[in-house]
Amino acid sequence: MKRIILASASPRRRELLERAGVNFEVIPASGEENRTSDDPKEAVQQLARDKAVSVMHTVEDSEDGTIVIGSDTVVVFENMILGKPHDTEDAVNTLKKLQGNTHQVYTGVSVWEKKAGVWTEHTFYESTDVTFYPVSDEEIRAYVATGEPMDKAGSYGIQGLFGIYVKGICGDYNNVVGLPVARLFYEMKKSGIDLRG
Secondary structure (H helix, E strand, C coil): CCCCEECCCCCHHHHHHCCCCCCCCCCCCCCCCCCCCHHHHHHEEEEHHHHHHHHHHHHHCCCCEEEEEEEEEEEEEEEECCCCCHHHHHHHHHHHCCCCCCCEEEEEEEEEECCCCCEEEEEEEEEEEEEECCCCCCHHHHHHHHHHHHCHHCCCCCCHHHHHEEEEEEECCCHCCCCCCCHHHHHHHHHCCCCCC
């Protein structure tokens, strides 16, 4: 059986992979996230790569066929990357910007496969547009008070309580949740990797 490792502590990514029928284990990446680019496409791919590589080094002696999957998601509004909120006011201010507008969610995925003792990299990104209905300050503060947005890029989770304000999305819903599973399977198939095998 092929060893597949998800280099992420995100319960949402874990759930998405489980639903896709992948047998895997979780080894969360260690160390600080250090973004080196303000370009969202480059940033998510670099952060995903860093996560995968940090876990890859801990399983260096693993067998051929081992796969490590790193992933990172950012929310972008008016070309600016919005990270996880520093505090409740930051979350409120972020959601005030996003309400009534369209923003982008970028997820980078970096998959490393060990073949003949050498690690091979497959890295890509996916982008999805998300549009919110207008949301009042009271509604935003009530949502932030739940604590849900505090560990999420852009201060919300589409699958959570703030999902009722989503007017529409253009692109992959799972990408907004945190892992573009369909694109992942497509890219792996092109590389001859069967994640269910």
